[in-house]
Amino acid sequence: MSVKVLYFASLRETLGYSHETLTLSADIATLGDLRAHLAHRGGVWEALGEGRNVRAAINQEMVGADVAVADRDEIAFFPPVTGG
Amino acid sequence: MSEIQRQNDSVSVQEADFDVGAEIAALSAGRVEVGAVASFVGLVRADKLSGEGSEVSAMTLEHYPGMTEKSLDAIIADANGRWSLLGTRVIHRFGRLVPGERIVFVGVASSHRGDAFAACEFIMDYLKTRAPFWKKEDTPEGGRWVDAREADDEAASRWD
Numbered sequence: 001m002s003v004k005v006l007y008f009a010s011l012r013e014t015l016g017y018s019h020e021t022l023t024l025s026a027d028i029a030t031l032g033d034l035r036a037h038l039a040h041r042g043g044v045w046e047a048l049g050e051g052r053n054v055r056a057a058i059n060q061e062m063v064g065a066d067v068a069v070a071d072r073d074e075i076a077f078f079p080p081v082t083g084g
Numbered sequence: 085m086s087e088i089q090r091q092n093d094s095v096s097v098q099e100a101d102f103d104v105g106a107e108i109a110a111l112s113a114g115r116v117e118v119g120a121v122a123s124f125v126g127l128v129r130a131d132k133l134s135g136e137g138s139e140v141s142a143m144t145l146e147h148y149p150g151m152t153e154k155s156l157d158a159i160i161a162d163a164n165g166r167w168s169l170l171g172t173r174v175i176h177r178f179g180r181l182v183p184g185e186r187i188v189f190v191g192v193a194s195s196h197r198g199d200a201f202a203a204c205e206f207i208m209d210y211l212k213t214r215a216p217f218w219k220k221e222d223t224p225e226g227g228r229w230v231d232a233r234e235a236d237d238e239a240a241s242r243w244d
Binding site: 006008009010053057060061062076078079080081082083084 | 126145146147148150151154155176187188208211212213214215216217218219220229230231232233236
């Protein structure tokens with residue numbers, strides 16, 4: 001399964017990446033699994049760790065950690081929004 | 085600039101400024117059934133930086149192209165389900181803005197004022213907590229990302 005992952009705002013700056021394409025192993029079923037997998041890279045990636053205030057979207061809709069990820073999904077991680 | 089348009093609802097996410105008077109006028113132009121237009125304009129404030137004498141000199145707004153337009157469209161659809169509306173217009177700018185510049189416009193047309201007032205406030209409250217925009221302030225020490233405010237979550241939750 002291959003997904004595109006986007007990072008925005010302070011998270012993009014912390015990680016040093018705006019996007020990447022990832023091939024996921026079968027044990028990554030949900031958004032929460034993917035987030036834990038990324039945080040496990042260590043270093044700056046701990047910004048995605050449990051307890052950090054990070055929001056996520058799948059295919060441009062904000063969703064929770066238990067939502068399943070699917071092949072070719074566009075997944076985004078970002079801090080709480082501050083528009084308006 | 086990108087836009088989403090239904091018959092009487094439209095969303096623009098753009099770098100350019102907008103003409104408030106023209107936007108308000110357009111909400112009722114040629115439509116005699118409109119009896120009320122409520123609007124809101126959000127501006128960049130020259131806030132004092134916490135614990136310092138200096139003020140914010142500029143801010144840069146980042147957004148998530150595609151999701152921004154979709155989320156604003158979903159908020160407008162939600163508003164149309166809650167109130168009897170005759171038209172809505174949302175404009176949100178991105179890029180670098182200085183104090184005094186306009187950031188956001190929300191305009192709502194309806195038959196009577198109650199629906200227009202309520203929907204305008206609802207759209208702003210939901211936009212603040214659901215539309216993927218992020219503000220970064222320029223300070224003498226460099227850029228600083230603005231933290232989300234709990235008060236904004238509380239304001240949005242009263243519509244639940």
